[in-house]
Amino acid sequence: MSRPTIAEIDLDAIAFNLSQIKALVGPGVRICPAVKADGYGHGAVQVSRTVLDEGAHMLGVATLEEAIELRNAAIDSPILILQRIFPDQANECVEYDVRTTVCDHEFAVALSQAACAAGKVAIVHIKVDTGMSRLGVSPDEAVEFAVAVSKLPGLKIEGVFTHFPSSGDADLTFSQDQIEVFRRVTAQIRDAGVIFPLRHMANSSAILNLPESYFDMVRPGIMLYGLHDTKHILRDVELRQAMTLKTKIVFLKEIGVGDSVGYGRTFIAKRRTLVATIPIGYADGYNRQLSNRAPVLVHGIRVPVIGRICMDQVMLDVTDVPDVHIGDEVVLYGRQGDGFISIEEIADLQGTIADEVITTVGKRVPRVYVRTGRPYLEEVG
Known part of the structure; x- marks a missing residue:
């Protein structure tokens, strides 16, 4: 008999939430669901399989280890590591065919060398810091950096992206300014002769509040799991807590x-x-x-x-x-x-956000997956 304490994960709810996101952003915008932190505590492998079946184009993770877990589960879709990793991890990025974030020359050179040594092409996304002050090359240096990366052998630039710190705030002025900076910088990079297909910026709050930030791809996180981390929502949409x-x-x-x-x-x-x-x-x-x-x-x-x-x-x-x-x-x-x-109610009582509530559910709590109202798989951490 398994432990009576479980986290029941409704994969139909996740599929429904993705369909709602697709309806919001339209058919011309790709979707890269964030499945980092073990799929926000829901189980990265099962969440990834569900969203890919429903038409997601790419998966977003935070670490190389998270990407390798998905590869070892026979998930062969594009996977993007959204944070900067270390140069000594470049060989594994190439080995496992993982897209990486580049925002400094040291890692870009290491990845280039690893790709050339393996006879492969490593796909990268350049991160531009438009106001988060956490990660990324500055807008003033972005064009020069993108040109330099484009000249490194063994690398292919697929995307340029940035991130919002306050797209869920009541005052969206700062976010709107970010959009304009990002629009200008990506245009300048292309004018400099660097060709890349994907610009992406929108997180969950931006998907609901800032449709002008959709560009070529969006990165839904918390809303994929049926939750909000803000009460300031301009485009309300039905979501189902998973x-x-x-x-x-x-x-x-x-x-x-x-x-x-x-x-x-x-x-x-x-x-x-x-x-x-x-x-x-x-x-x-x-x-x-x-x-x-x-x-x-x-x-x-x-x-x-x-x-x-x-x-x-x-x-x-x-x-x-x-x-x-x-x-x-x-x-x-x-x-x-x-x-x-609701998980949001629990988050309010804790003085935190829904993201923290669900990502801290411990590994000793089995995840029981439900489809059409019936359990079909249990994973014990």
Whole structure:
């Protein structure tokens, strides 16, 4: 018997969300879903297969190791590493046919040498920093850099891209200025004789707020998983939350008035209280900030987390739930009957964004994949 604590991943929801993105950006724009951080905690391999089946053109990852995982799973589609990696990783990039980000001469030269030694062509995307101040060549240096890279043997420039720091803000002035800088720089690169087919800039918030940023390809991240990381959305679109975190009641105990629950005795019962214990904790990614704050669902009814969340266990007040038993399902976020708890709600309670909530669900929580409402695969980390 597998662990009762699972993250249920609805692959139909991910397919639906991709179809919504495709409808927004139109048929002339390619889609590069971000499947980094193990597919935002959903499982990179299964998410990648799903989005490729639904028409995605490329996959975005953060590390070489993430790219190799996909290659080892027999995924042969284009994969782009979105961050700068080290020169001593160039040989593996060539070996595994992975597209890489270039924004400095050291890595570009190392990749060129690796490609020539292997008798292959390495495909690269040049990163331009238009305001994130995290990674990329400056706009003033971009043309000279692109020309230099284009002359290196064994390299082919496929794309030029940049990233938004604030495309989900209420004031989009800075983002609009970025778009104009990017438009100008990419035009100047092409005017200098460097030919490349793809300009890409739009993340999830930009897909919803800034259609002028679509260019040739978009890179949806959090919205692919049915979530938002901002409340400032100009083009609302139906999305379906793909992850449900659930477990089962493992113990029930009635306590009296004045009895305490958990470490630090932060919950003191003001009535006779039926306490349910569930086998999940902060080691599984259920954040300690949710102690005495978060709701969960039992029989479709919201009940509160009481006491401090432990490493492996959480306590609930189920006094008001009729006919509750050991083994009953508990949903920490997702849908149960008529009840629903969004991941965004949990993120607000934690003081963070939905991205952090889902990417910190631990490896010891099995992912159970669902298609047409039925489990068809379980992956245990």
